[in-house]
Amino acid sequence: MDITKLYQQKIKKEKITIILCQILFVIVFISMWEILARLEIIDKFLFSCPSDIIKLLIKNIKSNEIFIHIRYSLIETLIALCIGTIMGIFIAVLLWFSPKLCKIMDPFLVVLNALPKTALAPILIVWAGTGVKGIVVVAISLSLIMTIISALNFFKGVDEEKIKMLKTLKASSFQIMFKLILPANFVNILSIIKINIGLTWVGVIVGEFLVSRFGIGYIVVYGGQVFQMDLVMMGVFVLSILAFMMYIIISFIEKYFKNKR
Secondary structure, eight states, X not given: OXXXXXXXXXXXXXXXXXHHXXXXXXXXXXXXXXXXXXXTSSOHHHHOOHHHHHHHHHHHHHTTHHHHHHHHHHHHHHHHHHHHHHHHHHHHHHHHHOHHHHHHHHXXXXXXXXXXXXXXXXXXXXXXXXXHHHHHHHHHHHHHHHHHHHHHHHHHTSOHHHHHXXXXXXXXXXXXXXXXXXXXXXXXXXXXXXXXXXXXXXXXXXXXXXXXXXXXXXXXXXXXXXXOHHHHHHHHHHHHHHHXXXXXXXXXXXXXXXXXX
């Protein structure tokens, strides 16, 4: 057996080991949580327990109520994710085309990135309006600036020698961007999307805390108001599953393009 195959087998075994460790960690965590709750070492009123959460989830699945909340949150998240990512990359492209504008905007981007967007969510909702529009704006505000800064850094990180070579061949800035910069950073853009998934979900949940009558965020805040921790934890569990599924989809796409290169 050659060295390449041995190396590939080693990498495969390592990946399987990591996945098994992750699964084991989840099983141990849930088991300990259930045991500690049953033994009353932790207060079930405050922390609930996995079995009660699953029972409540099954009840909501049978009544189809949970799917209404999932639909609202998922639509808001997907809209905000698409708009925030596309707009952020578009602005980063414009800044790359104009180095002077990039230098002018640099301190403002840093300041905007440092602002506590979740704390400003009520103001954003007043400006944008209540309902889906306001929630989407809050979610976009969390991912937009991060996308601009990250994408711009990735664009600047492309090999200067390749850019110089294209310039010697009389390539325009437009050609350099769309023939070299963007293709070279496609996998990096997917990484930005993976980060944006988490940021967008945070924005959607915060928006739903404030104005929505539907969605995962509404479930969590309502459960807290009526001191029903099972409902709160069910909302957190469903949110975790949805975010994980979105992450897995982007990871598969990223892996596909990495192997293709």
